[in-house]
Amino acid sequence: MTLLASDTRRPRRSIWPALIWPALLLICLIPGLLNRAVSSLSAGQVPTLDTPLWKLTLSHLGLVLLAEVVVLLIGVPLAVAVTRPGRESLMRLAEAVAGLGQTVPTLAILALAVPALGFGVRPTLLGLLLYGLVPVVSNGIAGLLAVDKPTLDAARGMGMTDGQRLRRIELPLSLPVLLAGVRTSTVYNVGTATIGAALGASGLGTPIIEGLSQQNTGLVVIGALLAALLALSLDGLLGLAAAEEGQR
Amino acid sequence: MIELRNLEKRYDNPLTGLPFYAVKDLSLAFPSGEITALLGPSGCGKTTTLRMINRLIEPTAGQILVEGENAQSLKPEALRRRIGYVIQQIGLFPHLTVAQNVATVPDLLGQPKARTRERVRELLGLVGLEPGQFETKRPSELSGGQQQRVGVARALAADPPVLLMDEPFGALDPLARDKLQEAFREIQHNLKKTIVMVTHDIDEALKLGDKVALLNAGELAQFGTPDDLVRRPVSEFVRQFLGEDALLRQLAGVRAGALARAGDGSGLPQVSASLNARSALSVMLRERAEAVAVTGEDGQISGVLSFHDLERT
Amino acid sequence: MNSRPLAGAVGEHLSPALSSAARFSPDLQLVLWLGAAPMLAACWLPWVLLRPNRLAAGEFLRLPPLDIGLGLLAALATALAGRFLPRAVPLLASFALSLGAWWLGSRSGAAVQGQAEFARASVSSGVWLWLLGAAMTVYGAGLVGRRLGGAQPYLAWLWLPAVVLMALIGHFASWSVVAEYRVQHDRFFQELGRHLYLILVALGLATLIGAPLAVWASRNARVSGVVLGVAGGVQTVPSLALLGLLIAPLSALANAVPALRAVGVSGIGVAPALTAMTLYALLPVLRNGVVALRGVLPGVLDAARGMGMTDNQRFWRVQLPLALPVWLSGIRQAAVMLVGVASVAQLIGAGGLGYFIFSGLQSGAADLILLGALPAALLAIVLDILLRGLETLLGRRLGRA
Numbered sequence: 007m008t009l010l011a012s013d014t015r016r017p018r019r020s021i022w023p024a025l026i027w028p029a030l031l032l033i034c035l036i037p038g039l040l041n042r043a044v045s046s047l048s049a050g051q052v053p054t055l056d057t058p059l060w061k062l063t064l065s066h067l068g069l070v071l072l073a074e075v076v077v078l079l080i081g082v083p084l085a086v087a088v089t090r091p092g093r094e095s096l097m098r099l100a101e102a103v104a105g106l107g108q109t110v111p112t113l114a115i116l117a118l119a120v121p122a123l124g125f126g127v128r129p130t131l132l133g134l135l136l137y138g139l140v141p142v143v144s145n146g147i148a149g150l151l152a153v154d155k156p157t158l159d160a161a162r163g164m165g166m167t168d169g170q171r172l173r174r175i176e177l178p179l180s181l182p183v184l185l186a187g188v189r190t191s192t193v194y195n196v197g198t199a200t201i202g203a204a205l206g207a208s209g210l211g212t213p214i215i216e217g218l219s220q221q222n223t224g225l226v227v228i229g230a231l232l233a234a235l236l237a238l239s240l241d242g243l244l245g246l247a248a249a250e251e252g253q254r
Numbered sequence: 255m256i257e258l259r260n261l262e263k264r265y266d267n268p269l270t271g272l273p274f275y276a277v278k279d280l281s282l283a284f285p286s287g288e289i290t291a292l293l294g295p296s297g298c299g300k301t302t303t304l305r306m307i308n309r310l311i312e313p314t315a316g317q318i319l320v321e322g323e324n325a326q327s328l329k330p331e332a333l334r335r336r337i338g339y340v341i342q343q344i345g346l347f348p349h350l351t352v353a354q355n356v357a358t359v360p361d362l363l364g365q366p367k368a369r370t371r372e373r374v375r376e377l378l379g380l381v382g383l384e385p386g387q388f389e390t391k392r393p394s395e396l397s398g399g400q401q402q403r404v405g406v407a408r409a410l411a412a413d414p415p416v417l418l419m420d421e422p423f424g425a426l427d428p429l430a431r432d433k434l435q436e437a438f439r440e441i442q443h444n445l446k447k448t449i450v451m452v453t454h455d456i457d458e459a460l461k462l463g464d465k466v467a468l469l470n471a472g473e474l475a476q477f478g479t480p481d482d483l484v485r486r487p488v489s490e491f492v493r494q495f496l497g498e499d500a501l502l503r504q505l506a507g508v509r510a511g512a513l514a515r516a517g518d519g520s521g522l523p524q525v526s527a528s529l530n531a532r533s534a535l536s537v538m539l540r541e542r543a544e545a546v547a548v549t550g551e552d553g554q555i556s557g558v559l560s561f562h563d564l565e566r567t
Numbered sequence: 568m569n570s571r572p573l574a575g576a577v578g579e580h581l582s583p584a585l586s587s588a589a590r591f592s593p594d595l596q597l598v599l600w601l602g603a604a605p606m607l608a609a610c611w612l613p614w615v616l617l618r619p620n621r622l623a624a625g626e627f628l629r630l631p632p633l634d635i636g637l638g639l640l641a642a643l644a645t646a647l648a649g650r651f652l653p654r655a656v657p658l659l660a661s662f663a664l665s666l667g668a669w670w671l672g673s674r675s676g677a678a679v680q681g682q683a684e685f686a687r688a689s690v691s692s693g694v695w696l697w698l699l700g701a702a703m704t705v706y707g708a709g710l711v712g713r714r715l716g717g718a719q720p721y722l723a724w725l726w727l728p729a730v731v732l733m734a735l736i737g738h739f740a741s742w743s744v745v746a747e748y749r750v751q752h753d754r755f756f757q758e759l760g761r762h763l764y765l766i767l768v769a770l771g772l773a774t775l776i777g778a779p780l781a782v783w784a785s786r787n788a789r790v791s792g793v794v795l796g797v798a799g800g801v802q803t804v805p806s807l808a809l810l811g812l813l814i815a816p817l818s819a820l821a822n823a824v825p826a827l828r829a830v831g832v833s834g835i836g837v838a839p840a841l842t843a844m845t846l847y848a849l850l851p852v853l854r855n856g857v858v859a860l861r862g863v864l865p866g867v868l869d870a871a872r873g874m875g876m877t878d879n880q881r882f883w884r885v886q887l888p889l890a891l892p893v894w895l896s897g898i899r900q901a902a903v904m905l906v907g908v909a910s911v912a913q914l915i916g917a918g919g920l921g922y923f924i925f926s927g928l929q930s931g932a933a934d935l936i937l938l939g940a941l942p943a944a945l946l947a948i949v950l951d952i953l954l955r956g957l958e959t960l961l962g963r964r965l966g967r968a
Contacts, residue, residue, distance in 0.1 A: 047815055095595040095710050102706060109947045111907030114940035117924045121933035122692070197805030201911060204928060214811045218914055223814050223834065230811030234804040241803045310873060334875030341873065343866025349888045349965035359874050408874075418873075 024242035031235040035060045040231070044224035053224040055213055063232055066209035069127070069202075070195045070240075073134035077191060081139050082184070085146025086172065100143060107140040112198050116205055130202030137198050138191045145187025149180030182251055189244040196237040200229075210236065256284040256307060256416060256448060261316035263302050263472075276302045278472040280316070284465075286415075287446040291453055291463030295495070299472040300452045304418050307450065308334045321415060335359055338409030338417040338447075342424040344401050346393035352378070352404050353389040359412040370411075377407040382437055399430030406438065410445070419451040423458065435462060456496060460484070461507030468492055480504055505531040505564060510548050513564065514557030519547025527556060534559055598707035599649040599656070605700030606642035606663060610635045612693035614670065617678045620685040621743070621932055627691060628678055634670065638697070641666055645704050653711055657722035660708035664701035664726040665733075667694065672738035679741045687743040689933060701726075744941065747934040751923070759942065762919035765837070765909045769844035770902055773852050776845070781856025781894075782882075791857050798850040806843065806908045810915050813839035840917035844908050848901035855897025859890035892962040899954035906947040910939070920946075 034040045038052075040059065045052045055062070088097040115136060119129035153176050161171045203211025210233040217225030263277040277299040284290045292300040305311040307318055309330045318325040325333055346355050353374050360370040375385040381403040393401055402422060409417055422438075423431045439462060442449065453459050459466050460480040468475040468483060476483055476492045484500045487493040496503070511527030523541040525534045527548045537546055538561060545560035610630060618625030630638065645659040675688035705723055712720035739745050748755055784791035801809070818834025821827055832838045863886050871881045913921030923939030926932075 093594045095598045095707065098710060099598050099601070099703065099706060106948070109903050109951045110944040111910050111940075111947055113907060113910040113921065113924060114944045114947075117928065117936045117940045118944075120928060120936060121689075122695075125928075125931075193803055197807065200805045200807045203807075204914070204925065211807060214807055215914070217811070223818070226811040227815055230808035233808035234812065237803050237805055237808070238800065308873060310869070331875045331877050334873055336875075339870065339873035341866060341870055343864065343869070345864070345866040345868075345870025347867060347871070347885055347889075349885075358876075362875055362880070405870075 021246055024246045027235055027238040027242050031063075031232065031239050034232060034235060035063060040228055041224075044227050047224040047227055051224075053213075053217070053222055053228065055216075055225070055228075057208065057212070059228065059232065062208065062210055062212060062229075063236065066196070066199055066211075066233070066236065069130070069134065069199050069207065069209060070192060073131060073138050073195055074188070074192050076135055077138035077142050078188070080135075081142035082146055084139075085143050085150060085184075086177075089147055089150040097147060101147060104140045104144040107136060108144075112137055113201055116198070116201060120205060125206040127202075127207045129205050130199060130207035133198050133202065134195050138195050141187040141190040141194070142184070143187075145183050145190070146180070149183030149187075150176055152183065153179045182248060185244070185248040185251055189241065189248060192244060193237050193241045196233065196240060200233045255286045255319075255321065256450065257317075257319040258282045258284075258303070258307075259317040259319070261303070261306060261318065262314050263299070263306065263311065264314040275299075275472045277306070277313075280469075280472070280474055282467055282474060282477060284448060284450055286448045288464035289442060289449040289451055289462055290465040290467055291451050291459035292467050292469065293453060293456065293459040293463075294469035294475070296454060297471075298469040300454075300469050301420055303469070304420055304450060304452045307416075308337045308339060308418055310334075335363055335412060336414050336416070338412075338414045340402075340405050340409045340417065340419040340422045342421040344398075344405045344425065346401055346404055346408070348393050350392075351389065352383075352391050352393065352396070355393065355404060356408045356411050358408060363412055365412075373411060374407075377410055378404075380410070380441060381407045383407070397430070398426050399434055402426060402434060403437070406441070410447075415448060417447045417449045419449065421452055421454070424453070424455070438462070456500075457503050457506060460500075460504045468495065470495075480507075502532050502535075505535060506533075510534040510546075510559050511550075511556070514548040514559040515563060517558035519545075519555040519558045522547040522558065524549050524555065525559070527551075531559075531564060535561075535564060595707060595710060596646070596649040598710070599646045599704055602660075602700045602702075602704030602707055603642045603646035605696045606667075606704070607639060607700075609693045609697035609700065610638040610642070612696060613691040614693040615674045615678045616689045616691045617682070618687050618689070619683065621687045621747070621934060622930070625687075625689075628674065630670070630674065630693070638666070642700070645708075649707070649711065654715060654719065657708040657712045657715075657719050658725065660701070660704040660723055661725035661729070664698070664705050665729040667697040667701050668726075668730045668733055669738070670694070670697075671742060672733060672740075675739075675743070676741040687746060687934065688741055689743040743934040744937045747932075747938050751938065755923075755938065758918055758920055758922045758939075759946075761917075762906075762909050762921075762943070762946070765840060765844060765912060765917065765919055766902060766905045769841055769848055769905055769909075770898065772841070772845040773848035773901060774898065777849050777852035777856060780849075781853050782860065784853065785857045785860035794853060795850075795857065798846075798853050801846045802850045806847065806911050807914065809843045809846065810839060810912060813842050814915065817842065835916045837917050839915055840909070840912035844905050844912070847908055848905055851897040851900040851904070852894075853897075855900070856890070856894050859893035859897075860886060862893060863889045888965055892958050892965060895954065895958050895961060899951065899958065902950050902954060903947050906943060906950060910943050 037058065037060075041052050041054065084100065087093070088100045112133060116129055116133040119132045123129045123132060157179070158171060158175060161175045166174065199207065199209050200211035200214065203209055203215045210229050213225045213229030214233070215229075217223065217227075217229065258280055261277055261280040261282075262275065265274045265276060266272070267274060280299075280303065292303060294300045302311055306313050307320070307325070309325060320333070320337070346352075347358070350358075353371070356374045356377055357370045360373065374389070378385040378388055383400065383403055388396075388400070388404075393404070396404065402425075405422070409419075423434055426434060435458065451459075451462065460483075463480055465478065466480055466483050467477045470491055475495075476488045478486075481504075483492060483496060484504050487496065493500075508531045509527065510525055510529045510531050510533075513531055514527070522545055523537055523543050524547045525537050527550055534546055534548075538544070545558050545563075547555045548557045548559050550556040612629075613627035614630050615628040616625050617628055629635075641659070641663045645656060645663055648655040648659055671690055671694050675690065678688040679686050705726060708723040709720060712723045733739065780794055784794045804812075814834040817832060817839050821833045821838075867885060867889070868881060871885045876884065909917075909919045910921040910924060913919055913925050920939045920943045923935050924943075925939075927935030927937075927939065
């Protein structure tokens with residue numbers, strides 16, 4: 007009964023709009039379908055790739071998700087560490103570095119990593135880590151700082167230890183803001199990984215770069231369409247997760 | 255004078271189609287040169303009524319006459335420039351200086367700059383702000399009480415015959431509110447504007463209002479002097495709304511000196527003339543005395559205030 | 568004793584230093600140590616990579632022993648001063664950063680001394696690490712300076728004129744990136760100009776389109792839902808993908824309407840780059856515009872209406888001036904983002920600083936990459952600082968201080 011009542015009062019956002027993009031992405035990944043659809047852009051020829059599209063998509067997704075896991079493993083503890091009392095200077099430093107990360111162009115960082123790390127996945131991964139960290143750390147800090155001070159005071163007054171307060175009060179309350187950061191970070195990194203193709207990291211940027219150098223518009227459109235769909239899909243799905251969290 | 259004739263504001267519920275009357279068949283004449291307090295519980299339509307006078311809200315029926323002219327026949331902007339407007343949120347423009355804020359309406363009316371500047375200084379002095387000190391300040395540099403003083407000055411800038419005030423002192427702390435109410439009473443004493451003031455504060459209505467219009471659910475419950483409402487309530491609603499301590503509230507707004515008569519006060523408990531009458535009554539009760547001696551600023555007894563004198567408020 | 572004033576306490580060693588040190592939280596010292604650590608490591612790392620020409624393999628050169636000693640001393644002194652002599656921190660931090668820049672120039676100069684004309688001296692991990700650490704130290708010194716007050720915060724900026732001076736006297740002339748710049752001098756300014764041109768035009772277009780839309784959306788919830796939704800969707804699409812997706816429709820458009828082709832519209836080049844950049848910049852311009860216009864206090868707008876301002880007067884005299892600082896921050900975000908998108912735009916032939924980055928990547932020439940990437944990063948930072956300053960100035964002018 008109560009469940010029903012709360013459902014009618016606060017209509018849950020439909021999950022279907024968020025599933026449109028993943029559905030479109032899957033349709034586009036049916037072997038041969040997309041290639042034939044864009045053949046008119048490639049002077050009537052069906053553009054082909056060495057690696058099948060689903061494999062490129064998977065390696066793209068894998069790279070982004072791998073980076074995101076590492077980002078969470080580094081970023082969340084970092085945000086927690088610098089928001090403890092008496093660490094104001096460290097927090098300022100973290101915010102300043104995150105702000106700088108937001109300012110400096112992605113391509114510049116990726117390109118600057120090449121002389122040090124060589125071509126391929128490694129500089130791309132470094133870029134993904136650095137750029138993935140920016141929204142996670144800054145949102146993590148913002149979320150933890152936004153936790154209502156009287157609430158924390160009440161928790162302390164009830165006899166919670168620092169660790170208990172962190173786990174039971176601070177982290178749950180700051181989770182929506184943190185999740186928003188994770189969403190931004192992941193979606194942004196789909197784009198960073200696309201540019202990574204210029205550094206030799208295989209992914210959905212590969213057909214774009216190849217298509218541009220061969221002046222094969224069909225190939226470019228294949229990569230661009232899939233990369234866009236992948237970003238929109240992840241954005242929708244993670245948005246769904248955030249909305250779910252906000253409902254609780 | 256402002257006159258409302260069969261004024262009505264109706265909202266139709268878009269879902270049910272049922273009408274809701276914020277204000278219903280309201281006829282009322284606000285006398286010139288006096289303060290009329292529009293009093294009532296929240297949702298009674300007092301703010302709606304006020305905002306219809308300067309056409310921030312358009313009535314669905316009825317007429318409004320401002321100085322004998324039909325408000326409906328004027329351009330809203332032109333009408334509003336002739337009517338001062340003070341609101342609870344104060345609403346000073348944060349990007350302009352105090353002087354520029356006060357000069358807003360004269361500027362809108364295209365009055366000559368030099369004259370306006372003179373007028374601004376005069377008005378700031380009137381509301382108790384030293385012009386040289388405050389002219390160039392920003393609203394954010396002022397306290398709440400000072401901000402509303404500027405708000406009052408701004409409303410008076412174009413010397414409008416009519417002033418509309420929507421809970422003007424509602425956002426201030428008690429101390430600042432008292433001071434500003436006093437200052438405002440003083441200003442009105444000299445200017446004699448026609449003022450309509452919305453308030454939900456019974457004390458404020460009884461203290462400042464020459465007349466009080468009590469509204470209930472969009473309709474007029476009673477219109478009269480504070481005394482009428484306190485002593486001669488026309489309905490159970492009026493009596494209950496003002497409360498059983500209405501007389502005390504009224505006494506709280508009057509100074510003991512104003513009620514005192516000449517007489518021999520020797521041997522009586524003494525109160526200062528500036529004390530309010532309610533406190534004087536409290537002193538009588540405490541001292542078990544039928545009267546108190548009222549002392550002037552010099553400490554000399556200037557008169558006697560007896561229990562019966564309190565009847566004459 | 569703690570309340571003792573700091574001024575004039577230079578000669579007395581222990582007590583004033585300790586008393587002032589007590590005012591600094593330990594985490595500020597941690598920031599200084601975080602900066603010192605990379606500098607200490609940098610002393611032992613290779614400083615310069617010397618190659619016979621810009622593509623050949625080369626040999627790594629380290630700092631001479633005397634310089635290593637100086638470096639260790641400078642790094643340690645800054646961190647220790649945080650504990651014992653906070654007043655010296657801003658100056659020492661500035662010195663450390665300037666020292667890094669000086670060595671960058673002097674070591675690369677020493678490396679190419681007596682080498683053939685094509686020899687290139689690139690900076691190596693030591694320099695980057697030192698500069699990173701020194702930058703963190705300078706940041707920490709800025710925090711120290713702010714707590715000390717007086718002229719101290721400015722001392723933490725002394726490195727800037729020092730580095731500019733070094734650049735002006737040609738101290739960095741032997742650095743491979745500068746050598747590359749000398750070769751590409753004309754091209755560099757051409758591409759930098761192109762880069763700025765792309766940003767300014769896209770920003771202008773986005774503002775021209777976005778401002779009226781934002782005003783409309785701020786007054787109508789349904790419009791703002793649609794407009795912000797679409798702009799947000801566009802923002803989600805990766806920049807490279809958006810650039811690629813625009814090729815087909817724009818080339819079709821150019822083929823269908825010859826007049827457009829005549830003015831330069833085609834599938835690749837400036838037209839799709841500007842289209843994509845304008846679309847990207849729309850979201851921050853729109854979002855901040857809507858937020859800013861709606862953020863104006865309702866009491867202020869009600870007062871304006873009640874005083875007899877017309878709708879136009881209310882918008883131009885009250886709502887817009889009050890919304891401007893917040894709106895400007897959206898334009899700043901857009902500008903900074905566009906610096907990045909413009910770098911990628913070279914891939915569809917639009918030019919800009921991306922030209923150096925991508926030709927560097929293709930030929931494996933690190934110096935060429937740096938010639939594009941460093942100015943692009945600097946451009947973004949400078950734009951950010953300038954527009955932030957304008958925001959603060961405007962905010963103060965408009966009574967938000």
